[in-house]
Amino acid sequence: MAKGKFDSVSDPVSPLPRYLEIQRDLQARIASGQWVPGSRVPAEHELQAQYHCSRMTVNKALSALAKAGLIIRRRRSGSFVAMPRSQETILNIQDIKAEILAKGKVYRFEILTRQERAMTTDDALQLRVTPGGRVLALSVRHFANEHPFVVEDRLMNLAIVPAAREEPFLVSPPGTWLLDVVPWTNAEHVIQAELADQRIATLLGIPKKSACLAIERRTWQGDATITWVRLTYPGDRHQLTSHFRPGGPLIP
Amino acid sequence: MAKGKFDSVSDPVSPLPRYLEIQRDLQARIASGQWVPGSRVPAEHELQAQYHCSRMTVNKALSALAKAGLIIRRRRSGSFVAMPRSQETILNIQDIKAEILAKGKVYRFEILTRQERAMTTDDALQLRVTPGGRVLALSVRHFANEHPFVVEDRLMNLAIVPAAREEPFLVSPPGTWLLDVVPWTNAEHVIQAELADQRIATLLGIPKKSACLAIERRTWQGDATITWVRLTYPGDRHQLTSHFRPGGPLIP
DNA sequence: CTGATTAATTTGTCTATACATAATAGTCAA
């Protein structure tokens, strides 16, 4: 009897979809340790009977759990609770403007230097491309509540982003502008600790040789590097924070 | 006619499931810029006609794209290509043992100090719990190819992990042991740059006041803090790297 | 006992249909 969704609903109000109910229920059993890693999850037809729903609904819940890495599924064998995963985390490296505004602080930036030039060997190395073409080199200082927040050194590949040549960066800083204008397909981050040199110390208003957090980012569009950027934060004032729960993106 | 899956297959071999084919096709159109952000994605019944399949199959593809954040779906309005997202990244902070072994280096660790004690005020602060109960405080030094790699300072909440009291940590270091034994539901990371004090400098074999990368992690099981750990790496030798593509977990 | 074949089981994918839900567009009366 292929009727509506409320065939088997005793509860008059159902705020949560059936498949999510099942998903969370199973997740709770795994998280609580009731189902230990390696143990077998009931087969779809068993759960179908338990939850009194169709196999597709159970399948949707189980597939989501599998995608989240909480269970491993194999044909004929069945589904099993996944082994504890290595400690991974999802880090949110936000756009600087958004980051400062999110903290409820006043945002401002200034372009320190701006130079359009033929790509040097160093530029090519940092962009990881074969030399040739032109780049736009920028230095930017970002302020939060008028306090120096981070220094940005950026190279933009004008072969990919020719529009940058004409852009004065009056409203949005280069990073935010790029995000709005150019679609990117790939990014790489490198996070490092290092000592402030004279320039950084002056720009950030911190003592020379104090600890800094440096984040380098390369952004690609297909095979072509769009931009390389290095963000230098005062180490004692800035920190990257992230929260994570296993099977994280499960509960939206 | 509810027949098999090959009702409408002209291609004799179909290595990829239909819904993935559709998903990737749509994703390619978005990535290539053919469909610009904000533009409308054809409705399910249109795609159903285009790809000559059922609406459920199209729905599966579109739902996945929506979950990955590539499109936004609204009832009655339709589906739209999402606006460029803020630069987020997924960072892999691995288990130390796994991290070193992954680099093909020889792993070794030594317990520097070990103390079981009643929870001090500082301990409670760092574990973010109300004082009371006992903790196990550990200092560990990890080596990669016999070179000091990282110093670990850890507090373990014995109320949650009583088994740690009896554990000698001969085979696995505390972090790896915990991952194997205790299920966790939540974690928080804080990444900071700071200067090496005398102790860290000595333990890591680096000059005092050189830059260090400090990663602090709190791990919870429900509301209870399991452990707090601080990992101090030499800043010039260690770096966190991560790759990311928008709509990342799409292509498994 | 071994190796190949066959059966059974479980997940993976797909279809066709049905009704729910949300939001827009249109209609009509005050």
Place this chain on the structure above:
DNA sequence: TTGACTATTATGTATAGACAAATTAATCAG
């Protein structure tokens, strides 16, 4: 013109059934 009601449309959820694919279990010939 405004506000309430109604129709329309697109997505969201759910069902029952079907066949595919993979892998384990059982069977049987040698």
